[in-house]
Every structure is written in structure tokens, then in C-alpha cells.
Amino acid sequence: MAYWLFKTEPATWSWADQMGQAERGEEWNGVRNYQARNFMRQMAIGDLGFFYHSQTEKAVVGIVEVCALSHSDSTTEDPRWDCVDIRAVRPFKRPVTLDQIKSDGSLDEMVLVKNSRLSVQPVLPTEWEIICELGQTTP
DNA sequence: GCCAACGTTGGC
DNA sequence: GCCAACGTTGGC
Numbered sequence: 001m002a003y004w005l006f007k008t009e010p011a012t013w014s015w016a017d018q019m020g021q022a023e024r025g026e027e028w029n030g031v032r033n034y035q036a037r038n039f040m041r042q043m044a045i046g047d048l049g050f051f052y053h054s055q056t057e058k059a060v061v062g063i064v065e066v067c068a069l070s071h072s073d074s075t076t077e078d079p080r081w082d083c084v085d086i087r088a089v090r091p092f093k094r095p096v097t098l099d100q101i102k103s104d105g106s107l108d109e110m111v112l113v114k115n116s117r118l119s120v121q122p123v124l125p126t127e128w129e130i131i132c133e134l135g136q137t138t139p
Numbered sequence: 140g141c142c143a144a145c146g147t148t149g150g151c
Numbered sequence: 152g153c154c155a156a157c158g159t160t161g162g163c
Contacts, residue, residue, distance in 0.1 A: 009161090033146075054161060098162080117145060117160050 003123040004039065004049035005112060006064060006086065015051055015061045018088045025067040025087030028120070029075045036120035040084045041070045049086065050123060050131065052112070059095035060131055064088055092135035100134055107131070 006028060008014070018026065031037055043066045051062040068085030101107045107130060111121035123131075132139040 007161090035146090058162075115145085116162070119160085 002042070002044065002047045003125060003128040004043065004047060004066075005052055005060075005121045005123050006049050007052045007054050007112075007119045007121075009055050010053040010057055011055070015053065015088070015091065018051060018062070018064065018086075019091070021087065023087060025085045027068075027074060027083050027085050029073045029083045031073070031083055031119060032081060033119060035118055037080075037082055039120045039122060041082060043070065043084050045069060048089070048128075050128075051088070053095075057095070058098040060092060060101075060135065061095045062088060062091040063132075063137065090137065092137045094134075094136050096131050096134045101131070104130065104134070 028040070031040070045066055045068070047066040049064045049066065050060045051064050052060050064086040066084050067087045070082045070084050072079065073081040073083045098112070101110065102113060107113065107127055110123070110127055111118055115121075129139055
């Protein structure tokens with residue numbers, strides 16, 4: 001099983017919105033970047049991901065699970081763009097801020113730090129554990 | 140609101 | 152196939 005990170009502007013699609021979809025899950029559509037798309041194509045059912053709020057909040061706020069494999073993005077006719085579906089698993093007891101991640105020392109190699117613009121990213125198992133611990137949340 | 144970083148587009 | 156121009160994103 002692999003770990004990922006999904007980034008969103010909370011004003012557009014927030015953790016509350018995602019939670020509202022409950023078990024059904026929701027398309028992670030709107031991605032128009034090849035790297036991000038390719039990561040989604042690699043995802044398997046049951047893979048876990050961090051849900052990250054960019055801009056105003058800049059924090060990991062919850063854990064999601066991939067519940068549908070990559071398929072065509074319903075928001076475009078362009079056949080190049082695919083997306084997976086994800087559903088909320090649980091919120092972080094305490095959101096983990098970008099500041100915390102940057103000052104931790106052991107998370108400097110995270111894509112979130114090195115390439116802040118990539119909206120779908122892989123996360124290493126060690127990074128997953130550290131951030132779950134910071135968020136006081138079971139991995 | 141600014142700007143750096145990065146990705147995409149299009150002309151050559 | 153290269154590269155300049157442009158657009159977008161996200162942190163500050």
C-alpha cells in the first residue's frame with residue numbers, strides 16, 4: 001500500500017466538504033498537471049492520503065482513502081485528464097501545519113517542502129508516520 | 140498583493 | 152526540438 005498527499009484550496013473544496021461526502025467519496029477532479037495525474041494513475045484501492053489545505057491554512061487536516069481507481073475526469077472532455085475518487089477516513093486530532101513540517105528537521109525531503117506546487121504527491125512511509133504522530137492521529 | 144517557481148504553449 | 156513568453160500556484 002502506498003501513501004499520498006492531496007492538496008486543495010479550502011475555499012474551493014475543503015475537508016468539511018469531503019467529510020460531507022462520507023462513505024460515497026468524491027472524484028478528485030480538476031487536476032491538469034501530468035505529474036499529478038500520473039501519480040493518481042498509480043494509486044490502488046485502499047491507498048491512504050493526507051488531505052492538505054493550502055493558502056490560508058497550510059496544514060494537513062485529515063486522512064483519506066482511495067476508493068476508485070483512476071478514471072476519466074468528468075469535469076472535462078479532454079481525454080488526457082484522469083482522476084481517482086477518495087473518501088474521508090478521519091480528521092487529524094490536531095492539524096499539522098507547514099511550519100511544523102518545515103521545522104521538524106526529518107521532513108525536509110517531502111515533496112510538499114521541495115515542490116510546493118505539485119497538487120498530488122507521494123508520501124514516504126516514514127513521513128506518513130511522523131506526520132500522523134504530530135497530528136496525534138493513528139496512521 | 141507580490142513574487143518565485145514551475146509547467147505549458149507556440150513560434151521558429 | 153529548443154526556448155521565450157505566458158499563465159498558474161502557493162507561500163510569504
